Amino acid sequence: MNVVVWNEYRHEKENPVVSEVYPNGIHSTIAEFLKEENFQVKTATLDEPQHGLTDELLDETDVLVWWGHKAHHEVSEDVAEKVKQRVLDGMGLIVLHSGHFSKVFKKLMGTGCDLKWREADEKERLWVVDPTHPITEGINQYIELEKEEMYGEHFDIPAPDELIFVSWFEGGEVFRSGATFKRGRGKIFYFRPGHETYPTYHNKEIQTVIKNGVKWAKNTNTPTPSYGNHQPLEKLD
Amino acid sequence: MNVVVWNEYRHEKENPVVSEVYPNGIHSTIAEFLKEENFQVKTATLDEPQHGLTDELLDETDVLVWWGHKAHHEVSEDVAEKVKQRVLDGMGLIVLHSGHFSKVFKKLMGTGCDLKWREADEKERLWVVDPTHPITEGINQYIELEKEEMYGEHFDIPAPDELIFVSWFEGGEVFRSGATFKRGRGKIFYFRPGHETYPTYHNKEIQTVIKNGVKWAKNTNTPTPSYGNHQPLEKLD
Amino acid sequence: MNVVVWNEYRHEKENPVVSEVYPNGIHSTIAEFLKEENFQVKTATLDEPQHGLTDELLDETDVLVWWGHKAHHEVSEDVAEKVKQRVLDGMGLIVLHSGHFSKVFKKLMGTGCDLKWREADEKERLWVVDPTHPITEGINQYIELEKEEMYGEHFDIPAPDELIFVSWFEGGEVFRSGATFKRGRGKIFYFRPGHETYPTYHNKEIQTVIKNGVKWAKNTNTPTPSYGNHQPLEKLD
Amino acid sequence: MNVVVWNEYRHEKENPVVSEVYPNGIHSTIAEFLKEENFQVKTATLDEPQHGLTDELLDETDVLVWWGHKAHHEVSEDVAEKVKQRVLDGMGLIVLHSGHFSKVFKKLMGTGCDLKWREADEKERLWVVDPTHPITEGINQYIELEKEEMYGEHFDIPAPDELIFVSWFEGGEVFRSGATFKRGRGKIFYFRPGHETYPTYHNKEIQTVIKNGVKWAKNTNTPTPSYGNHQPLEKLD
Numbered sequence A, B, C, D: 001m002n003v004v005v006w007n008e009y010r011h012e013k014e015n016p017v018v019s020e021v022y023p024n025g026i027h028s029t030i031a032e033f034l035k036e037e038n039f040q041v042k043t044a045t046l047d048e049p050q051h052g053l054t055d056e057l058l059d060e061t062d063v064l065v066w067w068g069h070k071a072h073h074e075v076s077e078d079v080a081e082k083v084k085q086r087v088l089d090g091m092g093l094i095v096l097h098s099g100h101f102s103k104v105f106k107k108l109m110g111t112g113c114d115l116k117w118r119e120a121d122e123k124e125r126l127w128v129v130d131p132t133h134p135i136t137e138g139i140n141q142y143i144e145l146e147k148e149e150m151y152g153e154h155f156d157i158p159a160p161d162e163l164i165f166v167s168w169f170e171g172g173e174v175f176r177s178g179a180t181f182k183r184g185r186g187k188i189f190y191f192r193p194g195h196e197t198y199p200t201y202h203n204k205e206i207q208t209v210i211k212n213g214v215k216w217a218k219n220t221n222t223p224t225p226s227y228g229n230h231q232p233l234e235k236l237d
Helices: A016-021 A026-036 A055-059 A078-089 A099-100 A102-108 A206-215 B018-020 B026-035 B053-061 B078-089 B095-100 B103-109 B206-217 C018-020 C026-035 C053-058 C079-087 C097-101 C103-109 C202-217 D016-021 D026-035 D055-059 D079-086 D097-101 D105-110 D204-217
Strands: A001-006 A040-045 A063-067 A092-096 A116-130 A142-152 A162-168 A174-183 A188-193 B003-009 B042-047 B063-065 B094-095 B114-129 B142-152 B162-169 B174-183 B188-191 C001-007 C040-045 C063-067 C092-096 C114-130 C141-153 C161-170 C174-182 C188-190 D003-009 D040-045 D063-067 D090-098 D116-130 D142-152 D162-169 D172-185 D188-191
Touching: A001 A026, A026 A063, A026 A206, A040 D055, A055 A078, A055 B063, A063 A078, A063 A099, A063 A206, A078 A092, A078 A102, A078 A206, A092 A099, A092 A102, A092 A206, A099 A102, A099 A188, A099 C202, A102 A174, A102 A188, A102 B162, A142 A162, A142 A174, A142 A206, A162 B162, A162 B174, A174 B142, A174 B162, A188 A206, B003 B026, B026 B042, B026 B063, B026 B206, B053 B078, B063 B078, B078 B094, B078 B103, B078 B188, B078 D016, B094 B095, B094 B103, B094 B206, B094 C103, B095 B188, B103 B114, B103 B174, B103 B188, B114 C063, B142 B162, B142 B174, B142 B206, B206 C161, C001 C026, C026 C063, C026 D142, C040 D204, C053 C079, C053 D172, C063 C202, C079 C103, C079 C188, C092 C097, C092 C103, C092 C202, C097 C103, C097 C188, C103 C174, C103 C188, C141 C161, C141 C174, C141 C202, C161 D162, C161 D172, C174 D162, C188 C202, D003 D026, D026 D040, D026 D063, D026 D204, D055 D079, D063 D079, D063 D204, D079 D090, D079 D105, D079 D188, D090 D097, D090 D105, D090 D204, D097 D105, D097 D188, D105 D172, D142 D162, D142 D172, D142 D204
Parallel strands: A001 A040, A001 A063, A063 A092, A092 A188, B003 B042, B003 B063, B063 B094, B094 B188, C001 C040, C001 C063, C063 C092, C092 C188, D003 D040, D003 D063, D063 D090, D090 D188
Antiparallel strands: A116 A142, A116 A162, A162 A174, A174 A188, B114 B142, B114 B162, B162 B174, B174 B188, C114 C141, C114 C161, C161 C174, C174 C188, D116 D142, D116 D162, D162 D172, D172 D188
């Protein structure tokens, strides 16, 4: 299992509140706990050439984890398109928190992907609404985070293929905070938590969900469809 | 449009708090506002012969609205089965609040239909998560109810065909509170609000949703499939 | 109900086989039968300025019908993006046949939208798999077309919100040929039949489905969500 | 992984055509190839006491495979209800072919589960419509069976959570032949092929799909929801 964790990696360099929580960047924290599963984990960040996402790297990546926030527009059209194509060709994708507004996610969803938000140190509870889903393995009926940024409905996404978590926020909102989507041969998991000023990715339950998400998103040698002109009753392999 | 509103009609006769809110029964209140749409509305209650649901009545009913709570077990197996069959044959069904535990709804869902609950005078907000759906016509982004009974996830239903509302409750829970299901040729809308001690069915927005639900649930002369042994390339009508 | 029928309108001018079937263009044929429903119907074509899709026209359009085939790449990026936005804002969209490869549909789906195809005068049967859906009103269990182009799976779309028709083709293929998608506040219906060399849009049952699709796709004054920074327990209208 | 293969086991004892294809019963053939995956496999049949499905056996079963046809009515109400409850509690269920009409499947679906059928030695092609799904691992774009019984739409089931295969039949029909459903904490896979007079379960690709289905259906230690009266902001485990 080859995993790449992509991070915008700007807040951590510019905001001491964030660098205290994630001294080596959000990507390093996520990479560390994913390594506990014996995945091969690499990282890539916005300011590297090609944002660190070379063809060679993408071609061998099973699952890509994406965190971005304030510099979505700096991701080049080329790289965004290339990542989208790799997902359609079977690479798994985990989109975290503000990644909902990334070029890659918006291209794959086809919608605005907008939402309500508020930074007010609110309690969040992520309730499991699908207790059959392997992404919920090893957790309880809900995950509680003492302080998080609020995201509220309407979340402008297509109806998910599977809805796994719904969040409750202290201030009066709800949010579809764990949702899966299939696109082409690729599997996508959107997972809401993880504002940069909170230690959310140090939380063991959140880590469990992301680990489960990576396992779930890996393509398992499913068929590669052929397209185009096609003969009648032709035998295909 | 022929609508029948079915009510258990026990709380209203036994509990003065409830009879003050619904002096003629929940069914009468619902029937009154449905008549504003020029539907032909009749009512039926548990203690009538056959629970008021004769074959003649059911055969001409386009949409049935169901409210029950503490006497689900008193609904006869025969009537429950008959109502289920009528839904599969194309009658629309609106299941309100504690109707989640009715025999009819459980038979149609195939699951336990259980949930968490609490009577604590909590604020509820029903957020619209599907702003394309005709059931949301004429309402705002959410409906707020000052006091309601809490229903919390996990709600043990199949994944709905469409998820329209998600509720937030003051005490920390969320609930899939507006959901549609198709079964056979019938359309089903489950709508959460309406604990008997609160004036929920006097609320104009709640009334709008139920009116919309009835319109949506009516079958529109769609095809009646044939089943069984079938000849090759046979022409069917 | 304001409907616009958009057509590439090239085959009809270049291929006598097609112009014999649709002397005034596919758009005129479709517009004619839609007028039977008392819709206000206009048409627009590729070679008009802005492809006939001015802001004024789009702003007052309830439902847009789209037929394109060999000149998808000539549709300007601007117009395609504008149409996509209008759909997200609530305009209904009916995508016909080879419109599966249009810029607008691909942007809204987020996938490749590819498929298998064959021109071999094959019988097609469109079987109804959702006999509750208003788009099937007034038709039988299936629609049979004596000769059509084959489209075969895998059809590279997201799992539809609703699957209504599945086609059978003489040569050995199946296809999800009637499917709905919700995106933003907009409703989309993809309907497969309609290769330009066959009289498919003269078929009464096909006409019924397209009429039903237009009625279904019209937005019914559902809520317009607000997005962005949002105050706690703020009252919204 | 503990798997139980349940078989009605009547055709094999009464019809020499069937006993030639499956000399030790369909259950033995299925059990044999499942053992290749190192699953612990047991079998159970209708004419054993409690149809071979004791509480002890069911309690330790991860996935149950079900084949039945002409004696569905002989399965006791008690056993059918017990199996349904075990599925809701997390046991996986693979329903094969004519099992669509079993008491267990009908109870879990809530619909009539009827379909069209024909015994005419027709070619069947099962096309993959979801090339992300682990149940399709290791197979091609379609599976071809030279001769099978036809099953045709409308198949009276709820819209599946995932549609994986759609079948084409020589005589003019299509069928949703591979579909998943989640009910309670349980996962269900319905897979169409396997009429008793054909050697379908000796086909390697069909075997692969059933093996994949068993792996997919196993519950992976997901949360067990609690239900009933619930305190505000109560901490749950």
